[in-house]
Amino acid sequence: AQSVTQLGSHVSVSEGALVLLRCNYSSSVPPYLFWYVQYPNQGLQLLLKYTTGATLVKGINGFEAEFKKSETSFHLTKPSAHMSDAAEYFCAAARSGGYNKLIFGAGTRLAVHP
Amino acid sequence: DARVTQTPRHKVTEMGQEVTMRCQPILGHNTVFWYRQTMMQGLELLAYFRNRAPLDDSGMPKDRFSAEMPDATLATLKIQPSEPRDSAVYFCASGAGTGNGDTQYFGPGTRLTVL
Numbered sequence: 680a681q682s683v684t685q686l687g688s689h690v691s692v693s694e695g696a697l698v699l700l701r702c703n704y705s706s707s708v709p710p711y712l713f714w715y716v717q718y719p720n721q722g723l724q725l726l727l728k729y730t731t732g733a734t735l736v737k738g739i740n741g742f743e744a745e746f747k748k749s750e751t752s753f754h755l756t757k758p759s760a761h762m763s764d765a766a767e768y769f770c771a772a773a774r775s776g777g778y779n780k781l782i783f784g785a786g787t788r789l790a791v792h793p
Numbered sequence: 794d795a796r797v798t799q800t801p802r803h804k805v806t807e808m809g810q811e812v813t814m815r816c817q818p819i820l821g822h823n824t825v826f827w828y829r830q831t832m833m834q835g836l837e838l839l840a841y842f843r844n845r846a847p848l849d850d851s852g853m854p855k856d857r858f859s860a861e862m863p864d865a866t867l868a869t870l871k872i873q874p875s876e877p878r879d880s881a882v883y884f885c886a887s888g889a890g891t892g893n894g895d896t897q898y899f900g901p902g903t904r905l906t907v908l
Contacts, residue, residue: 711893711894713894713896715899720901721901721902722797722884722886722899722900722901722902723884723886723899724899725896725897725898728894728896729894730893730894769836773894778824778841778843778848778849779824779888779890779894779895779897780838780841780849781826781838781897783835783836784835785835786835786836
C-alpha cells in the first residue's frame with residue numbers, strides 16, 4: 680500500500696534561514712506528489728505539485744521541491760524563511776492512473792522565530 | 794476568486810444528535826472529496842464523488858455516516874447518531890477530475906465537537 684512519511688513533526692528555523700521539510704513516499708510506481716500548507720483554522724492550500732516533466736517544481740511563496748525517484752523523496756525547501764511561513768505542511772501522494780485519491784503524511788509544523 | 798465553501802464552520806452538539814455538514818464545490822468541478830482531520834489520525838479520506846456518484850466511501854463508518862450529492866452544487870455529510878469520537882475537523886475538497894494529478898481545492902472545514 681502506498682504511504683507518505685514526513686520526517687520531523689516539528690521544525691524550527693530562524694527568520695532568514697533555509698527551510699527544509701522532508702517527505703518520502705513508498706510506491707512501486709512513482710506517484711503524483713503534492714505539498715499543501717495549512718494555516719491555523721483554515722483549510723489546506725496547494726503549495727506545489729509534481730505530475731510529470733521537470734523534477735524541480737516551483738510553487739507559491741518562494742517554495743520549491745525536487746522529485747528524486749532514486750531516493751523516493753519529494754523534500755520541500757525555501758531559501759529564506761519568513762515569519763509568515765509558520766504553519767503546518769502536508770506532503771501527499773496520489774497514484775497515477777487512479778482517481779487522485781490523496782494519501783497524506785502526518786504533517787510537519789514549521790515554527791519561524793526572529 | 795472561486796473557492797469551496799462549507800457550512801457550518803463550527804458545530805457543537807450532544808451525543809446521539811444528528812449532524813449535517815454541507816459543502817459547495819467550485820463551479821464546474823466534478824469531483825468532491827470528504828476528509829476528516831484529527832490529532833491522532835491526521836487527514837483521512839472518508840468519501841469521494843465523481844459526477845455526483847459515490848465512487849469510494851470505504852473510509853467512512855457505514856453505520857452512522859452517510860454522504861450524498863443532491864445536485865452538482867451541494868454535497869452533504871451526515872452523522873446519525875453522533876458520538877464523541879466523531880469530534881474532528883471535516884474538510885470538503887473539489888477538483889476538476891482530470892485524474893492526472895489534478896489539484897484538490899479545500900474548503901475551510903467544519904469543526905465538530907460532540908459532547
